Amino acid sequence: MDECCEYLIMLKHVKNFKLAKPETLEEKQLQDNHNIVFLRSDSGEDWYRCQKDFKPNTIKIMYDKNGLICSMNRKPDAQGVIDVSVFFPINRSVVELTAVPEAVDIDGNWIFDGKKVTLRILSHEEEMAKVERKKMLLMAQANEAMTPLQYALELKRATEEEKAMLTAWKHYLVDLMRIDIRTAPCINWPATPVVC
Numbered sequence: 299m300d301e302c303c304e305y306l307i308m309l310k311h312v313k314n315f316k317l318a319k320p321e322t323l324e325e326k327q328l329q330d331n332h333n334i335v336f337l338r339s340d341s342g343e344d345w346y347r348c349q350k351d352f353k354p355n356t357i358k359i360m361y362d363k364n365g366l367i368c369s370m371n372r373k374p375d376a377q378g379v380i381d382v383s384v385f386f387p388i389n390r391s392v393v394e395l396t397a398v399p400e401a402v403d404i405d406g407n408w409i410f411d412g413k414k415v416t417l418r419i420l421s422h423e424e425e426m427a428k429v430e431r432k433k434m435l436l437m438a439q440a441n442e443a444m445t446p447l448q449y450a451l452e453l454k455r456a457t458e459e460e461k462a463m464l465t466a467w468k469h470y471l472v473d474l475m476r477i478d479i480r481t482a483p484c485i486n487w488p489a490t491p492v493v494c
Contacts, residue, residue: 308413310352313391314340314363337388345387354379356394360387365409366418370402425482433477436487440471443493466491 318338320326328334337345352358358380360369368390374380385392398415402408409418420428447464450456456464473488 307396309356309394309396310348311391311393312339312341312343312345312348315345315387315390315392317388318344335388337386339391349382352382352392352394356380356396357398358382358385358392358394359398359410359415360385360390360392361410362390365411366406367402367404367408367410367415370398370404372398420483422482426479429477429479429482429485432487433474433479436490437471437474440467440474443467443491444471463491463493 315337316339318336320329320336325334325336329336339345339348355374355378357372358370359367361367369385371380371382371384382392382394393410395415399408402415407418408415444464444467447456447460447467450460451464470488470491477485477487479485
């Protein structure tokens with residue numbers, strides 16, 4: 299499936315679970331004796347009771363009020379069941395689908411809009427923050443690679459190959475430093491030096 303495909307079939311969809319007070323004597327006893335917390339959806343469905351209505355072989359997705367996918371279960375357990383009970387959807391909604399794009403993850407990159415799962419379009423500020431994080435990570439990796447080479451040079455023990463690698467890493471680090479995150483997401487990342 300491509301990254302912006304629609305699901306094949308949406309089955310169970312329960313929206314907007316909130317904390318709820320126990321409604322029956324049994325629920326009150328469970329709360330008092332076992333500290334059970336109850337959740338109810340906008341349509342009044344109890345979270346624990348509605349779990350039995352989810353099919354055992356469908357993909358389960360939990361998402362927030364903005365559609366951001368927060369959690370997902372698509373791997374069957376030892377009994378072959380894709381379990382919905384792994385979620386605790388307080389202030390969340392839960393949907394089951396027969397298929398989702400293969401690349402879907404729960405890292406804030408995907409949304410469920412009530413009909414389909416798609417990549418989330420990041421704001422320019424989010425794109426800049428993403429570029430800044432990558433830039434800082436790459437700079438830290440470059441510094442880590444340079445440290446032993448720099449020590450070898452300072453101790454006059456560096457080979458010609460190590461000197462060349464240190465110079466390549468320094469050029470790379472300067473290129474990273476000069477990346478303007480304001481041009482995100484269109485960043486021309488420098489090539490990482492090849493370690494011999």
